[in-house]
Amino acid sequence: MLIFITRRLGLMALTMITVSVLVFLLMEISPGTVAQKVLGPYTNDEQRQLWLEQNGYFRPFYVRYLSWLGHFMTGDFGPSIRFKVPVAEVLWPRLANTGILAGSVLAVMVPLSLSLGVLAGMREGSKLDRSITVAGVVTTSVPEFASAVFLTATFVFWLGWLPGTSTMSEGWRLNQMVLPVAALVLYDFGYVARMTRASMAEVMTTPYIRTAILKGLPYWRVILRHALRNALIAPFTVIMLQINWLLSGVIVVEFFFAYKGFGATLLEASLNQDIYLIEACAMVSVFVAVTTQTIADVGYTFLNPRIRFQ
Amino acid sequence: MSKSDREKQHPYIPELAEQLRKQQIDRREFLRTATLLGVSAPAAYAMAGKIMGQSIVPEARAQTATPKKGGNLRCSMRCQEMTDPAKFDWTEKSNVARGMLEYMAITGSDNITRPFLAERWEASTDLKTWTFKLRQGVKWSNGDEFNADDVVHNFTRWLDPKVGSSNLGLFDSMVTATDTGKLDAKGAKMISKSMTPGAIEKVDAHTVKLHLNRAELAVPENLYNYPTAIVHRKFDEMGANLSKNPIGTGPFSLKEYTVGQKIVLARRQGYWGDEPLLDSITYVDHGDDPAAGLSALASGQVDMVHETFVEQLDVVKKIPNVVLHEAITAQTAVARMQVDKKPFTDKRVRQALLACLDHPKLLEVAYRGRGALAEDHHVAPIHPEYFKLPVVKQDYALAKKLLADAGYANGIDVKIDLKREPPWELAACQAIAEICKPAGIRIQLNVLPSTQYWEIWDKTDFGFTGWTHRPLGVMVLNLAYRSGVPWNETHYDNPAFNKALDAAGSTLDANERRKLMEGLEKTLQNDAIIAQPLWRSIFSSTHERVKDYKLHPTNYHQMNKVWLA
Numbered sequence: 001m002l003i004f005i006t007r008r009l010g011l012m013a014l015t016m017i018t019v020s021v022l023v024f025l026l027m028e029i030s031p032g033t034v035a036q037k038v039l040g041p042y043t044n045d046e047q048r049q050l051w052l053e054q055n056g057y058f059r060p061f062y063v064r065y066l067s068w069l070g071h072f073m074t075g076d077f078g079p080s081i082r083f084k085v086p087v088a089e090v091l092w093p094r095l096a097n098t099g100i101l102a103g104s105v106l107a108v109m110v111p112l113s114l115s116l117g118v119l120a121g122m123r124e125g126s127k128l129d130r131s132i133t134v135a136g137v138v139t140t141s142v143p144e145f146a147s148a149v150f151l152t153a154t155f156v157f158w159l160g161w162l163p164g165t166s167t168m169s170e171g172w173r174l175n176q177m178v179l180p181v182a183a184l185v186l187y188d189f190g191y192v193a194r195m196t197r198a199s200m201a202e203v204m205t206t207p208y209i210r211t212a213i214l215k216g217l218p219y220w221r222v223i224l225r226h227a228l229r230n231a232l233i234a235p236f237t238v239i240m241l242q243i244n245w246l247l248s249g250v251i252v253v254e255f256f257f258a259y260k261g262f263g264a265t266l267l268e269a270s271l272n273q274d275i276y277l278i279e280a281c282a283m284v285s286v287f288v289a290v291t292t293q294t295i296a297d298v299g300y301t302f303l304n305p306r307i308r309f310q
Numbered sequence: 311m312s313k314s315d316r317e318k319q320h321p322y323i324p325e326l327a328e329q330l331r332k333q334q335i336d337r338r339e340f341l342r343t344a345t346l347l348g349v350s351a352p353a354a355y356a357m358a359g360k361i362m363g364q365s366i367v368p369e370a371r372a373q374t375a376t377p378k379k380g381g382n383l384r385c386s387m388r389c390q391e392m393t394d395p396a397k398f399d400w401t402e403k404s405n406v407a408r409g410m411l412e413y414m415a416i417t418g419s420d421n422i423t424r425p426f427l428a429e430r431w432e433a434s435t436d437l438k439t440w441t442f443k444l445r446q447g448v449k450w451s452n453g454d455e456f457n458a459d460d461v462v463h464n465f466t467r468w469l470d471p472k473v474g475s476s477n478l479g480l481f482d483s484m485v486t487a488t489d490t491g492k493l494d495a496k497g498a499k500m501i502s503k504s505m506t507p508g509a510i511e512k513v514d515a516h517t518v519k520l521h522l523n524r525a526e527l528a529v530p531e532n533l534y535n536y537p538t539a540i541v542h543r544k545f546d547e548m549g550a551n552l553s554k555n556p557i558g559t560g561p562f563s564l565k566e567y568t569v570g571q572k573i574v575l576a577r578r579q580g581y582w583g584d585e586p587l588l589d590s591i592t593y594v595d596h597g598d599d600p601a602a603g604l605s606a607l608a609s610g611q612v613d614m615v616h617e618t619f620v621e622q623l624d625v626v627k628k629i630p631n632v633v634l635h636e637a638i639t640a641q642t643a644v645a646r647m648q649v650d651k652k653p654f655t656d657k658r659v660r661q662a663l664l665a666c667l668d669h670p671k672l673l674e675v676a677y678r679g680r681g682a683l684a685e686d687h688h689v690a691p692i693h694p695e696y697f698k699l700p701v702v703k704q705d706y707a708l709a710k711k712l713l714a715d716a717g718y719a720n721g722i723d724v725k726i727d728l729k730r731e732p733p734w735e736l737a738a739c740q741a742i743a744e745i746c747k748p749a750g751i752r753i754q755l756n757v758l759p760s761t762q763y764w765e766i767w768d769k770t771d772f773g774f775t776g777w778t779h780r781p782l783g784v785m786v787l788n789l790a791y792r793s794g795v796p797w798n799e800t801h802y803d804n805p806a807f808n809k810a811l812d813a814a815g816s817t818l819d820a821n822e823r824r825k826l827m828e829g830l831e832k833t834l835q836n837d838a839i840i841a842q843p844l845w846r847s848i849f850s851s852t853h854e855r856v857k858d859y860k861l862h863p864t865n866y867h868q869m870n871k872v873w874l875a
Contacts, residue, residue, distance in 0.1 A: 164602070165609075169594045272761050
């Protein structure tokens with residue numbers, strides 16, 4: 001097991017180093033463009049040459065890469081061009097904001113989609129099942145950028161119930177969370193609910209449930225004690241996958257509601273060629289993806305007795 | 311005007327007054343030129359009033375109520391970094407800094423430039439020597455007195471290539487180019503441009519003199535460009551970072567500052583001028599999505615949206631209690647062709663493209679008709695020296711003939727680079743592409759994100775570049791069409807044009823200058839280096855509780871008189 005974990009960690013490090021080389025190559029291969037991005041379009045060649053000289057861009061490529069990597073490992077991501085502060089000052093608070101948004105979405109979406117999925121799956125083909133299925137399919141097929149516009153048109157412009165943006169500029173406000181969370185939940189809950197429903201419906205047809213019902217156990221007890229446990233394995237995996245999706249899938253919603261999160265920052269950095277910030281965002285995304293995958297792999301071997309290592 | 315003022319006045323003033331009397335120039339042009347030549351704004355208004363027999367009171371703002379002090383104005387605008395004002399490349403940065411820092415001159419929303427930190431100025435008759443008398447009694451927020459050292463320091467750093475300021479191009483008449491003896495990567499000679507020794511002279515503690523290489527008319531206008539805010543003489547010693555060391559002469563101080571999120575300016579004690587009415591201004595960053603600002607305005611999260619795009623006018627009209635502001639400007643974008651890149655080396659190809667244009671249609675399609683018709687020479691009807699040329703009609707037959715003469719009888723395929731924002735630019739390019747099709751000019755659009763476009767804007771052979779408003783027509787021509795200047799994106803190189811431009815730039819008489827502009831405008835039109843679809847209006851929206859706010863043609867925030875009902 002220890003060897004397995006070490007191997008996974010080694011693989012993780014190797015992946016990250018490979019990605020870092022690629023990121024660095026893509027972003028910094030041509031010093032001229034770096035200077036132009038940093039100094040802006042209205043500078044002349046002489047001004048750019050002076051900047052390159054001051055910032056060591058005339059050193060060999062591998063020296064620049066190693067120095068960059070060294071700084072990166074110690075948490076020094078360089079200065080953001082757009083924000084003119086160290087990248088870390090922008091990155092961490094925004095990552096935390098996305099964490100809050102993603103956490104809120106999960107907190108609403110998981111209980112909602114699980115209970116609706118279970119309700120639908122209990123009696124396949126019932127009126128309740130049909131309604132939940134149709135509602136789930138409809139909301140899932142509307143992308144976030146459309147539902148965000150629809151929600152805003154209804155609750156901000158027409159009814160005037162909710163604030164139109166979620167900048168939290170006067171401190172954290174619950175009412176500013178409602179629309180972004182709603183847009184994401186609307187998009188996502190149908191998918192998880194459908195998964196749960198399918199899994200539940202399948203379990204409900206198994207012989208042991210039939211036996212439990214036939215031996216006279218109360219219906220709610222059959223559901224809670226016998227069906228639910230097995231039915232929830234598949235949705236659980238799906239929900240785990242949603243965590244990765246939430247990190248990137250929030251871009252549209254964050255941008256639309258001006259929520260200051262990781263997704264919007266990544267978009268802004270890319271649109272504005274803020275190279276050091278793009279590099280940091282890319283590495284953070286890779287780190288999160290690789291880490292969750294490693295944890296999932298390791299965790300799965302603990303949880304599932306059918307998987308064992310020599 | 312006092313006797314001493316009259317003695318110091320520029321020798322051209324009496325003639326100017328005479329022209330106003332004979333109605334050869336209008337009141338607006340008189341005010342503009344008089345203030346430009348160092349007459350204070352009230353004195354100029356008084357002179358105009360005397361000559362024209364009108365009240366000497368300056369035009370009053372339409373007031374519905376007595377201004378009220380207090381309140382926090384919340385404005386949706388990008389909150390960008392604000393390190394070095396000399397390096398600003400966005401109006402938004404300067405709008406925040408404008409609360410704290412001030413300029414030597416100020417251009418009002420009426421497009422007239424007046425003295426500000428400089429109390430008055432005098433130009434020599436050849437317009438090569440400018441003397442600035444600085445206002446006395448102006449204090450920096452750290453208690454220091456504002457003086458000539460501050461001004462000298464600012465000019466020195468603007469014109470130092472190591473600082474990286476675009477002012478180096480703006481004050482080209484104070485700059486000398488020297489050969490560094492080095493070659494760049496492409497093997498071309500590296501030319502270093504820096505301030506001509508002695509170009510700025512400190513006469514006494516409150517007087518500075520500029521000695522220019524050539525006549526320059528627009529010095530005061532240039533001093534109210536967004537990167538020419540005056541910083542403290544110890545700005546560089548204190549770390550050259552305005553957001554960390556916000557010392558200024560302006561009425562507001564920096565209270566809160568988080569880049570990309572929120573900036574709060576608060577009224578400060580001890581301001582030298584009239585205190586502003588607002589207690590504070592809060593700028594809230596809503597990202598790059600223009601719809602977010604309107605959502606915030608509609609739900610009462612902000613009182614004002616910095617910029618409203620023409621595509622949003624219908625939405626704005628539907629929001630209750632919101633006022634739409636419009637300013638007619640000299641802002642535009644031009645489909646410019648590089649004259650040294652094929653196929654645009656052939657003038658007939660460029661002329662063929664221009665012959666296809668139907669300007670009224672372009673204005674209607676690309677900008678809902680809100681703006682003014684352009685004539686492909688980059689001088690706007692609101693520029694004082696604008697000369698009206700005969701309307702150019704769409705002529706497909708001519709376009710086809712020109713193309714055939716140039717060897718493209720079967721038509722021609724070209725690709726234009728353009729940026730995604732603002733959206734009207736895409737609409738304009740689509741309209742140009744459609745309008746050119748019947749003549750056999752097939753234009754393919756290559757839409758880029760703004761920042762990517764700004765990397766190639768001066769390099770691409772065919773591109774659509776946005777140009778901001780400038781108060782004078784000669785300013786734009788100097789920046790963009792003079793041979794060898796950094797922003798000459800068309801690579802246009804016409805010695806006769808340069809010479810004529812020199813002449814126009816040193817002609818004070820607006821009527822005379824207008825005559826010279828006729829030639830310049832015609833030359834540009836005939837050489838067909840730019841296809842200019844329109845002059846656009848700009849818009850912003852406020853809640854109706856925001857009073858006495860006037861949209862500036864360059865969207866500069868001047869908040870000293872704004873108040874909240």
